[in-house]
Amino acid sequence: xSSSDIRTLELNxxxxxxxxxxxxxxxxxxxxxxxxxxSPRVGYLHRGFEKMAENMSYQQFTPVTDRLSYVASMNxxxxxxxxxxxxxxxxxxxxxxxxxxxxMVAELNRIASHLLWVATxxxxxxxxxxxxxxxxEREMIVDMFEEICGARxxxxxxxxxxxxxxxxxRFMDLLKEFVKIFPDRHKEYNTLLTKNRIWLKRTKDVGVxxxxxxxxxxxxxxxxxxxxxxWDLRKKRPYAAYSELDFDVPNYPEGDVYxxxxxxxxxxxQSIRILEQCIQKIPDGPVMMDDxxxxxxxIKPPAGESYGYAENPTGELxxxxxSEGKNKPYRMKIRAPSFVHAYAxxxxxxxxxxxxxxxxIGSLDLxxxxxxx
Amino acid sequence: xxxxxxxxxxxxxxxxxxxxxxxxxxxxxxxxxxxxxNRVGPKLIGFHGLWQPLADGVKSIWKEDVMPGKAYKFxxxxxxxxxxxxxxxxxxxxxxxxxxxxxxxxxxxxxxxxLNVAILFVFAFLGLxxxxxxYAGISSGGSKYPFLGAxxxxxxxxxxxxxxxxxxxxxxxxxxSLNFETIVAAQTHHLWYAFYQPVAFVTYLIAMFAVAxxxxxxxxxxxxxxxxxxxxxxxxxKMGLYPFAQxxxxxxxxxxxxxxxxxxxxxxFWDGGFVAGFIWYWIKVAxxxxxxxxxxxxxxxxxxxxxxxxxxxxxxxxxVLNIFWTGFALTIxxxxx
Amino acid sequence: MLDTKVVDSLKAKFxxxxxxxxxxxxxxxxxxxxxxxxxxxxxxxxxxxxxxxLFLTAVDYPKREGKRFDVVYQLRSTATFDEVxxxxxxxxxxxxxxxxxxxxxxxxxxxxxxxxxxxxxINNSELRRAFMPDDWNGYPLRKEYPLKGDDFSDRYLxxxxxxxxxxxxxxxxxx
Numbered sequence: 046x047s048s049s050d051i052r053t054l055e056l057n058x059x060x061x062x063x064x065x066x067x068x069x070x071x072x073x074x075x076x077x078x079x080x081x082x083x084s085p086r087v088g089y090l091h092r093g094f095e096k097m098a099e100n101m102s103y104q105q106f107t108p109v110t111d112r113l114s115y116v117a118s119m120n121x122x123x124x125x126x127x128x129x130x131x132x133x134x135x136x137x138x139x140x141x142x143x144x145x146x147x148x149m150v151a152e153l154n155r156i157a158s159h160l161l162w163v164a165t166x167x168x169x170x171x172x173x174x175x176x177x178x179x180x181x182e183r184e185m186i187v188d189m190f191e192e193i194c195g196a197r198x199x200x201x202x203x204x205x206x207x208x209x210x211x212x213x214x215r216f217m218d219l220l221k222e223f224v225k226i227f228p229d230r231h232k233e234y235n236t237l238l239t240k241n242r243i244w245l246k247r248t249k250d251v252g253v254x255x256x257x258x259x260x261x262x263x264x265x266x267x268x269x270x271x272x273x274x275x276w277d278l279r280k281k282r283p284y285a286a287y288s289e290l291d292f293d294v295p296n297y298p299e300g301d302v303y304x305x306x307x308x309x310x311x312x313x314x315q316s317i318r319i320l321e322q323c324i325q326k327i328p329d330g331p332v333m334m335d336d337x338x339x340x341x342x343x344i345k346p347p348a349g350e351s352y353g354y355a356e357n358p359t360g361e362l363x364x365x366x367x368s369e370g371k372n373k374p375y376r377m378k379i380r381a382p383s384f385v386h387a388y389a390x391x392x393x394x395x396x397x398x399x400x401x402x403x404x405x406i407g408s409l410d411l412x413x414x415x416x417x418x
Numbered sequence: 419x420x421x422x423x424x425x426x427x428x429x430x431x432x433x434x435x436x437x438x439x440x441x442x443x444x445x446x447x448x449x450x451x452x453x454x455x456n457r458v459g460p461k462l463i464g465f466h467g468l469w470q471p472l473a474d475g476v477k478s479i480w481k482e483d484v485m486p487g488k489a490y491k492f493x494x495x496x497x498x499x500x501x502x503x504x505x506x507x508x509x510x511x512x513x514x515x516x517x518x519x520x521x522x523x524x525x526x527x528x529x530x531x532x533l534n535v536a537i538l539f540v541f542a543f544l545g546l547x548x549x550x551x552x553y554a555g556i557s558s559g560g561s562k563y564p565f566l567g568a569x570x571x572x573x574x575x576x577x578x579x580x581x582x583x584x585x586x587x588x589x590x591x592x593x594x595s596l597n598f599e600t601i602v603a604a605q606t607h608h609l610w611y612a613f614y615q616p617v618a619f620v621t622y623l624i625a626m627f628a629v630a631x632x633x634x635x636x637x638x639x640x641x642x643x644x645x646x647x648x649x650x651x652x653x654x655x656k657m658g659l660y661p662f663a664q665x666x667x668x669x670x671x672x673x674x675x676x677x678x679x680x681x682x683x684x685x686x687f688w689d690g691g692f693v694a695g696f697i698w699y700w701i702k703v704a705x706x707x708x709x710x711x712x713x714x715x716x717x718x719x720x721x722x723x724x725x726x727x728x729x730x731x732x733x734x735x736x737x738v739l740n741i742f743w744t745g746f747a748l749t750i751x752x753x754x755x
Numbered sequence: 756m757l758d759t760k761v762v763d764s765l766k767a768k769f770x771x772x773x774x775x776x777x778x779x780x781x782x783x784x785x786x787x788x789x790x791x792x793x794x795x796x797x798x799x800x801x802x803x804x805x806x807x808x809l810f811l812t813a814v815d816y817p818k819r820e821g822k823r824f825d826v827v828y829q830l831r832s833t834a835t836f837d838e839v840x841x842x843x844x845x846x847x848x849x850x851x852x853x854x855x856x857x858x859x860x861x862x863x864x865x866x867x868x869x870x871x872x873x874x875x876x877i878n879n880s881e882l883r884r885a886f887m888p889d890d891w892n893g894y895p896l897r898k899e900y901p902l903k904g905d906d907f908s909d910r911y912l913x914x915x916x917x918x919x920x921x922x923x924x925x926x927x928x929x930x
Contacts, residue, residue, distance in 0.1 A: 084881065087885060087886065088884075088885055088887065091886040091887070093895060095896060096900075096902060097902075100902050131781070132780055258859075260806050260807050260833055261806070261858055261859045261860070262859040262860050263808055263809070263859070263860030264860075274833070276833065281836055282836065349779035349780050350779050350780065350782070350784075350840075351779065351780035351781075351782060352782055352809070352829055352838070352840070354809075361809070363809060363810065363829075365810065365812065365827070365829065367814055375814070376814045376815070378812040378827075380809055380810040384867070385860050385863060385864075387863070388859075388860060388862055388863030388866075389859065389860065392859065417886060418886075
């Protein structure tokens, strides 16, 4: 057989596939089971948020940001609020208590998002049981959010100028209990996965990306820290109350799937540390700036443009807002980490096996509500 | 004449019993997994959901049977039939209880046929059973996931049946028989073969999981990679036949494990005739069936190339060396052999 | 706020092509000529260590005299955490040189900008519509594109759907 008779198998992985986490479609060129070439196709969840933003007032758009990375709605709200506040120039006037509440809900949601990530990532690699263990704790967090804002998935809680409502005493009780038991539960996931031989074999040296390449491909968040960059916007450019809180930025230099897994596992414990400090330090006072208490009062930022960002569980979520002095944004661009990560996939999985594609997709925590906007 | 009648009766009884076993094995699997995962499992239908498998079976019968337009129809039909037939065929040579000497002096065997070459028969049909999967992959009308699944199944069966056969060669050499009952009888006087052949015991255990296609070696049907692999395009009853056959293979491989390495119906104590033997035998078999579920709930899945590495680079050399060692030990007549 | 050193070295290197240096909400904005855009980006990446492309997009100003679009590049230096926004004006139908040889992540964003605004990037190996189907008509983020789609988008799915599910005439849209 001459070499021209050998053809690659074109496999259309997704958009309906158990481990593409929603609607990623990868067109894979397979040689046996080895990936020769990949082409990512996103957009199956495209809802036109950027177009919608141009036709909505600033407050109206906050619930829409919930729908970005729907597993980390609080963080999305926070990033959007930061961007608009930067545009308005009121970053320094947010009440102290609101800043602490923002940190608390953002960290809780980070834990929830990471738990969901561990659960689905393990399921992708074939371990079924961690899924249910992680959902047990995620349920506790969701209960807490239900207590403060009545919703369990899409919260619309962090608003421009503060947060929607003050937290309740019951929330604090639940939070204290959660902070107390979570480290033990964290050990359970560790026993199931971290030192598991098969888990190590499946994740070590898979989907390796060096720090330089990761920066070049725009990778951010835990995936970048998994490549050895000590890069955390909460530390580098502290927003909300992060500058007053003490925490570490876990990073591992290997740059493989396992390093990203470890980063996320460690981050959960760091989030618990932040929460413990928040419980101690949270001051009394108002939770919303007076100017923004009335939701019907239009926000009219001066003409200008701002880029506000926050460290999301998936990576750096940024909002680039152009204002022309009206009550609606003139243009809003959402910098979605999942979109960037999806386009970095071909680089990371070239030459690996089909089973590794699943592991790498899982390790990047792609959420397609965010990627497709 | 009576042999034929008895054979037919046994045939039907075994067929029914195994079907019943598979039905309640699905219930058992789900219950055990649920307990491992902080869940309740099936609960509503019957006592603790005991009739759930029947409901599932009825559902599977009534489901629409979809066939891809480009499928090779004959092969597409044939594939599950091959799988289920071969699985049942293997189970016909497995003894289900210790043999009983009747009053007239005739030995009654609790297997459909008491073959002298039972192990050869098992391997012949295990080899054939992979054709069911290969046909399913090829006949699914160019669908790519079944194709990849069939590829994986083909490679996996070839590599691990060698390991499986070579591991079983050690007890065969020691007992000089291919008949299960003789092998068990040989272990009655000896210690169990697992103590003589710990290496073969472990290699068989690993190969058992691979041949049955269960976690951590469920490559052909890795649902998160190739969406259930070879039976993606199947639906309804035809699709149900594949897990069905898999459960039968699990039972058969567990039974072979017990017969060859763990002394069959011999217990460590209480050697009291048929009843004791029956109970001992099924306790051991049930443990291995449970082990399959246990591992399923605990471990992730290996990667395809790692599976091949384990098979060819580690297990195969070890088993071959082990056979040399057994032959050497038997030839010079070591005290424990 | 950007270090003046960056602006100075840019001005020294690309004297004529820097149109405007401004600031908004603490972000530095440098507007350059389209012809030297790629060189400016390359210079920023290699000499001034702006190694991280945050995003790349466009803004549509249909009422503006002259060129219609602004292409926007938000850059960041991972060493110093400086951020700078590079802008260039692009006319409708004008091609922009791709930045994908400088930053890998430009591929995705350029696909998106092409999809949403119809700005073509040359030398981008994978330029195709990022979100919309390949045979889509119109560019959704242009200002004249209606918020709830047009007649084409109403009937787009018809060719894939069986008879009963096709677009119904009585369905009306809000103006």
